[in-house]
Amino acid sequence: MSPNTWVIEMPTQKTRSHPYPRRISPYRPPVLNRDAFSRDAPPMPARNHDHPVFEDIRTILSVLKASGLMPIYEQVSDYEVGPPTKTNEFYSFFVRGVVHALTIFNVYSLFTPISAQLFFSYRETDNVNQWIELLLCILTYTLTVFVCAHNTTSMLRIMNEILQLDEEVRRQFGANLSQNFGFLVKFLVGITACQAYIIVLKIYAVQGEITPTSYILLAFYGIQNGLTATYIVFASALLRIVYIRFHFINQLLNGYTYGQQHRRKEGGARARRQRGDVNPNVNPALMEHFPEDSLFIYRMHNKLLRIYKGINDCCNLILVSFLGYSFYTVTTNCYNLFVQITGKGMVSPNILQWCFAWLCLHVSLLALLSRSCGLTTTEANATSQILARVYAKSKEYQNIIDKFLTKSIKQEVQFTAYGFFAIDNSTLFKIFSAVTTYLVILIQFKQLEDSKVEDPVPEQT
Amino acid sequence: MFRPSGSGYRQKWTGLTLKGALYGSWILGVFPFAYDSWTRTLRRSKWLIAYGFVLNAAFILLVVTNDTESETPLRMEVFHRNALAEQINGIHDIQSLSMVSIMLLRSFWKSGDIERTLNELEDLQHRYFRNYSLEECISFDRFVLYKGFSVVLELVSMLVLELGMSPNYSAQFFIGLGSLCLMLLAVLLGASHFHLAVVFVYRYVWIVNRELLKLVNKMAIGETVESERMDLLLYLYHRLLDLGQRLASIYDYQMVMVMVSFLIANVLGIYFFIIYSISLNKSLDFKILVFVQALVINMLDFWLNVEICELAERTGRQTSTILKLFNDIENIDEKLERSITDFALFCSHRRLRFHHCGLFYVNYEMGFRMAITSFLYLLFLIQFDYWNL
Numbered sequence: 083m084s085p086n087t088w089v090i091e092m093p094t095q096k097t098r099s100h101p102y103p104r105r106i107s108p109y110r111p112p113v114l115n116r117d118a119f120s121r122d123a124p125p126m127p128a129r130n131h132d133h134p135v136f137e138d139i140r141t142i143l144s145v146l147k148a149s150g151l152m153p154i155y156e157q158v159s160d161y162e163v164g165p166p167t168k169t170n171e172f173y174s175f176f177v178r179g180v181v182h183a184l185t186i187f188n189v190y191s192l193f194t195p196i197s198a199q200l201f202f203s204y205r206e207t208d209n210v211n212q213w214i215e216l217l218l219c220i221l222t223y224t225l226t227v228f229v230c231a232h233n234t235t236s237m238l239r240i241m242n243e244i245l246q247l248d249e250e251v252r253r254q255f256g257a258n259l260s261q262n263f264g265f266l267v268k269f270l271v272g273i274t275a276c277q278a279y280i281i282v283l284k285i286y287a288v289q290g291e292i293t294p295t296s297y298i299l300l301a302f303y304g305i306q307n308g309l310t311a312t313y314i315v316f317a318s319a320l321l322r323i324v325y326i327r328f329h330f331i332n333q334l335l336n337g338y339t340y341g342q343q344h345r346r347k348e349g350g351a352r353a354r355r356q357r358g359d360v361n362p363n364v365n366p367a368l369m370e371h372f373p374e375d376s377l378f379i380y381r382m383h384n385k386l387l388r389i390y391k392g393i394n395d396c397c398n399l400i401l402v403s404f405l406g407y408s409f410y411t412v413t414t415n416c417y418n419l420f421v422q423i424t425g426k427g428m429v430s431p432n433i434l435q436w437c438f439a440w441l442c443l444h445v446s447l448l449a450l451l452s453r454s455c456g457l458t459t460t461e462a463n464a465t466s467q468i469l470a471r472v473y474a475k476s477k478e479y480q481n482i483i484d485k486f487l488t489k490s491i492k493q494e495v496q497f498t499a500y501g502f503f504a505i506d507n508s509t510l511f512k513i514f515s516a517v518t519t520y521l522v523i524l525i526q527f528k529q530l531e532d533s534k535v536e537d538p539v540p541e542q543t
Numbered sequence: 544m545f546r547p548s549g550s551g552y553r554q555k556w557t558g559l560t561l562k563g564a565l566y567g568s569w570i571l572g573v574f575p576f577a578y579d580s581w582t583r584t585l586r587r588s589k590w591l592i593a594y595g596f597v598l599n600a601a602f603i604l605l606v607v608t609n610d611t612e613s614e615t616p617l618r619m620e621v622f623h624r625n626a627l628a629e630q631i632n633g634i635h636d637i638q639s640l641s642m643v644s645i646m647l648l649r650s651f652w653k654s655g656d657i658e659r660t661l662n663e664l665e666d667l668q669h670r671y672f673r674n675y676s677l678e679e680c681i682s683f684d685r686f687v688l689y690k691g692f693s694v695v696l697e698l699v700s701m702l703v704l705e706l707g708m709s710p711n712y713s714a715q716f717f718i719g720l721g722s723l724c725l726m727l728l729a730v731l732l733g734a735s736h737f738h739l740a741v742v743f744v745y746r747y748v749w750i751v752n753r754e755l756l757k758l759v760n761k762m763a764i765g766e767t768v769e770s771e772r773m774d775l776l777l778y779l780y781h782r783l784l785d786l787g788q789r790l791a792s793i794y795d796y797q798m799v800m801v802m803v804s805f806l807i808a809n810v811l812g813i814y815f816f817i818i819y820s821i822s823l824n825k826s827l828d829f830k831i832l833v834f835v836q837a838l839v840i841n842m843l844d845f846w847l848n849v850e851i852c853e854l855a856e857r858t859g860r861q862t863s864t865i866l867k868l869f870n871d872i873e874n875i876d877e878k879l880e881r882s883i884t885d886f887a888l889f890c891s892h893r894r895l896r897f898h899h900c901g902l903f904y905v906n907y908e909m910g911f912r913m914a915i916t917s918f919l920y921l922l923f924l925i926q927f928d929y930w931n932l
Binding site: 377380387484485486488492493500519526527 | 853857864867869871884887888892906908910911919922930
């Protein structure tokens, strides 16, 4: 996607004169299951492949694999995935072919009167809106399939890089970076339920007998929506994974900050107890290890930034089209709600439910996406802030710190939608302010339309 | 500088496009410089300035005096239906003509600066970048080709639009059309000078980045690197950034006017399209196709202008990313470390960006905002004139 032909190669670490000694994780042994990082005490022996990589997001991955959006990769080892086999590749290719065939069929039905029975609403503009919504949904999903097919190798590269990084962290600190992604799975189930509810509402609202074509159109519409949502959840999960890694190195650095070092110096079991009370997650580290650890941290940070950028490049276009689609859907549903509530006629419960379901679905997805992006971006940018607080009593330490800080001045990272705008917590606010603006314009149009009907203008103007 | 960077087809086509742009500009009088091959410099020629001035004034005069466009039945129909469209179209015509005159006058006025900037680019190429392999810089070739292609497309779309809309082919019409096309070509070539210069700057920054990457990889495998190499790269980077800034300040008014013109044309095009198809209830026929292709090509060209600047900006940002890779290399020589720090500090305080008239930076973000604003203006226009629709 990037027009630049070369990639930034990371310097190989094979030439390191000595392997790093095994160090202590900045986290205490897990207290609760909810702890993001569990440190297994004895080094794990080499396992067979019974332990799948990315186990935390297995459910999301399997949905994407089945729908051809992700390659069905082979697991080479615990820390490496290989390209898919020919059969699996053919399966993905086949699924994508079916999707494109269905898309062409759906676009054809949208442009012909076959699908007319689905657009039955009480106002003509609403039909046009729903029609555009459907077209946007098809466009977004088709783009997602195309981009995913195009980015198969980069996705595998990103996964391998994450796994490689995990391996290094594990070798170095014995820390197993994993998190419970149960929330995302529940979220996905919620979205599926919401989508199914929307389709049922639609079926109930159609007058007369529904033709098989309409059924196909509706079912595929639901699947498209669901899969696009799944991809967005997957992107959020990937960002969350990167966030955990950034958080790990930040915590590692935190052990060297003034506050932590000061506490360590106070010494004694009493102080240690106090420390445990104040911040149970952080272990103050010995300053002597700082030069060594800093090199590791800097390298990890560079790699993580590369992964972060890789994810951004892979999802760029999908995010832009999804945000556009979401924006449109939210605006039109808000407008429909407004019309329903302020209208003089009967309030239709079907349309009300339909609007609320759509709003819930899209707003929750937008919130999830912007929150994950915001969290990761903040954590990535926090490294230099933490480093600035590191207790550097000697010239050597100061040099190490300055080395990183000079290269981080005004170099804030951002997760962008194709460079158009940054996606973080502020995006949600921006989208809603834009929705408000367009809503006002739409309402003005409605008033104009009403006044035009009431008071027809002479022809000569 | 105009020599092909390699022996492949792509590079040959790139060389051809660059030469085409150069000779076309000379013929149309928008490039008033003579090349001295002995000293490898461009010299400003007063004769060429006078030639360009007279030629382009003649074009403008011919366009104004042979304007048969307003009599076309389609326009009459649209304007009869919608008076606002006529008024806005009048404003757009005045804006276009003033843009052409100001653009040409400004480029003649600033020709001294342009001469110095282009000579410096040539000097950089000859002294420093001659020895580097340029074949791998695919984006450079691609953007030069796109630019050349977009100029041709714009011209063709203009011809199709004018010929498709007008039913009466009189001699006056052809004189007007010919001079209009030549004037448009002069403007497009004048604007493309800026973009081509930006692509050149991009290529040199790309080479600096590649050299930096080579240095990182060398150091990672334990080889020593002299600090002088880093200093030279910083010196080159500094000069390139300076050139970028100078280019942006020379072409600022021209670029702003060209962009505004593109945006107005796009908004008006869609507005006319809506009047024609919705309010006049015409069916989709050949004329609509002519209309849509003009719109699409216009948008593509606008986006290409944004994309070229974004490409250069992104490459400039990558320099800082590459410099971060030096962070985890052990035992760097103190002198080299200082050079790297200097480079990093320089990158954080100055960036390769194109700032026009202090108004905006040209990048994707601005392009997106402009597109959104155009859409909003279109909505306002429709709302403002809802009664006539």
